[in-house]
Amino acid sequence: MDHDNETLIALVSSLLYRVVDHETILEALVLSHGDVQRAADILNTSDGGIRKEGKKRKKTNLDGWLKKPRTSTPMEKQIDLTRDDENPSASGHTIKPKSSNAKSPSKPTVDLMTVLRPPPSEDKSKRKVKSLPPLMLSNPSMIAEHTPCTMHLSILPPELACQLFYTMIEASKEWQRNKWWLFDRIVESPHRTSFYARLEEGDGLADERDSAEWQEAARFWYNGRMTDSPKAFPPEMEQACKIIEKVVNEELRKRKRYSLEYGGNQDSGSGTINPVWKANVAASNCYEGAKESVGFHSDQLTYLGPYPTIASLSLGTTRVFRLREVIPTDEIDSRQARTFNIPLPHNSVRKTSVIPLRKTEPHAGPLTIMHASCQEKFKHAVPPQSAIDIFRPTFMSSSRAAANTEAVSSVSQEASISGETTAAAAYSPSNCRINITFRFYRPDFRPHSIPKCDCGVPTILRPDMKNRTDGRTDRYWWACYAGAQNDGKGCKFWKVMDMDKEGRGPCVGDYGSPRSP
Ligand SMILES: O=C(O)CCC(=O)C(=O)O
Ligand SMILES: [Fe+2]
Numbered sequence: 001m002d003h004d005n006e007t008l009i010a011l012v013s014s015l016l017y018r019v020v021d022h023e024t025i026l027e028a029l030v031l032s033h034g035d036v037q038r039a040a041d042i043l044n045t046s047d048g049g050i051r052k053e054g055k056k057r058k059k060t061n062l063d064g065w066l067k068k069p070r071t072s073t074p075m076e077k078q079i080d081l082t083r084d085d086e087n088p089s090a091s092g093h094t095i096k097p098k099s100s101n102a103k104s105p106s107k108p109t110v111d112l113m114t115v116l117r118p119p120p121s122e123d124k125s126k127r128k129v130k131s132l133p134p135l136m137l138s139n140p141s142m143i144a145e146h147t148p149c150t151m152h153l154s155i156l157p158p159e160l161a162c163q164l165f166y167t168m169i170e171a172s173k174e175w176q177r178n179k180w181w182l183f184d185r186i187v188e189s190p191h192r193t194s195f196y197a198r199l200e201e202g203d204g205l206a207d208e209r210d211s212a213e214w215q216e217a218a219r220f221w222y223n224g225r226m227t228d229s230p231k232a233f234p235p236e237m238e239q240a241c242k243i244i245e246k247v248v249n250e251e252l253r254k255r256k257r258y259s260l261e262y263g264g265n266q267d268s269g270s271g272t273i274n275p276v277w278k279a280n281v282a283a284s285n286c287y288e289g290a291k292e293s294v295g296f297h298s299d300q301l302t303y304l305g306p307y308p309t310i311a312s313l314s315l316g317t318t319r320v321f322r323l324r325e326v327i328p329t330d331e332i333d334s335r336q337a338r339t340f341n342i343p344l345p346h347n348s349v350r351k352t353s354v355i356p357l358r359k360t361e362p363h364a365g366p367l368t369i370m371h372a373s374c375q376e377k378f379k380h381a382v383p384p385q386s387a388i389d390i391f392r393p394t395f396m397s398s399s400r401a402a403a404n405t406e407a408v409s410s411v412s413q414e415a416s417i418s419g420e421t422t423a424a425a426a427y428s429p430s431n432c433r434i435n436i437t438f439r440f441y442r443p444d445f446r447p448h449s450i451p452k453c454d455c456g457v458p459t460i461l462r463p464d465m466k467n468r469t470d471g472r473t474d475r476y477w478w479a480c481y482a483g484a485q486n487d488g489k490g491c492k493f494w495k496v497m498d499m500d501k502e503g504r505g506p507c508v509g510d511y512g513s514p515r516s517p
Pocket of ligand 1: 285299380381437
């Protein structure tokens with residue numbers, strides 16, 4: 001297994017297009033001899049069910065997978081999973097709470113890793129395609145060559161980057177760890193997160209109706225739990241956003257567009273589309289210490305629509321951003337997915353990095369743009385690490401200077417003793433990474449337009465990652481997502497999204513513009 005700290009079930013679940021129950025995933029894992037991808041393929045292609053022969057084998061084989069059941073594991077112990085396909089920061093959420101918060105599970109909560117044995121080791125000689133070692137992408141040209149992302153160096157003035165970092169660190173004290181139901185357990189995201197809406201005049205979110213709608217979207221962002229209204233962008237975030245928007249729109253003008261990308265703002269004279277990527281929301285994450293993380297996922301498309309562009313800013317200590325392609329079913333026998341690791345240092349830090357960058361190259365930049373197709377073709381993660389570097393900001397506001405000097409010096413002492421940061425240092429800003437993902441929620445995917453499932457809650461939009469076509473006729477599904485909050489129970493609602501019938505658009509392809517790259 002090449003994803004550290006992830007459970008088998010969570011991995012399979014992250015490759016599925018709908019919520020599938022715990023038992024069924026285990027059956028698929030048994031049938032596929034622990035091969036996560038194959039298990040997901042079985043479930044995706046068998047309409048969620050497993051053939052009869054599989055069922056027959058379940059009893060004996062499952063015993064082989066399960067360790068002796070632990071009796072009463074305390075309920076208070078919630079599973080801390082390092083993946084979150086349900087990650088609310090991966091766009092809007094679709095769950096209506098049964099009560100104010102996730103309720104107690106009927107079974108005691110246990111750590112899945114204590115229940116499952118590791119998968120039987122794979123017979124590598126039987127593999128048709130050679131597996132590829134992970135590749136470190138240490139500069140923007142490598143990133144552009146291998147992924148649908150671009151990296152933009154030192155994008156903010158250093159002082160603004162530091163001020164934004166401290167503003168977000170302060171705000172992050174109020175942020176929450178997302179909780180959701182995975183099968184019959186409550187799981188908790190291993191980092192804190194928050195949601196911001198841009199409410200300034202002219203951004204389309206300022207009037208009353210818009211504001212109410214986006215508050216609804218923010219509620220779903222938190223896995224359906226009742227939360228406060230989304231926060232407004234703080235001034236430093238607004239300043240950063242303006243700079244970032246310019247860079248994103250410049251990039252969009254250079255790139256080939258996908259037909260299903262948002263095509264608003266056509267120039268009536270020339271017929272060309274002026275890209276209007278306008279960040280109207282932002283999700284922010286705070287990772288404290290080396291162990292906090294986010295597991296492999298692709299961002300939910302419910303309000304972003306197909307082929308979104310997401311701009312992701314990194315501030316604070318250096319962490320690794322990991323990308324891995326999802327190989328389409330028809331190519332599975334001819335090529336393997338590769339894992340790409342991208343170190344992300346703070347805007348203004350010159351050299352410190354977990355994985356040292358080559359001396360001759362500029363430091364990697366803080367803004368990663370996940371361009372159109374990244375959410376359809378790749379999954380991304382910020383994995384836990386064994387150690388991280390201490391972040392020493394080059395600027396800070398005077399009111400924060402004293403406090404920070406104290407924090408940095410105590411961490412430095414610890415670090416010099418142990419050679420790395422320690423648990424005691426975990427709550428210092430110098431030990432934190434702040435990530436802000438600026439997103440454009442499409443006007444044609446507004447909350448009121450999202451289909452509701454039989455549970456009466458908005459569905460989630462997922463791409464058919466395993467069967468990609470031409471960028472124009474790719475399929476997307478609306479699927480029930482109630483199970484993430486509703487005591488783990490959802491319905492079978494599932495339907496293919498139909499842009500025309502649902503009255504969505506305009507899309508880039510509607511103008512006969514470049515169909516697909
Ligand atoms: O922290 C990061 O760089 C990634 C965050 C992320 O993937 C998300 O918020 O969806
Ligand atoms: Fe994400």
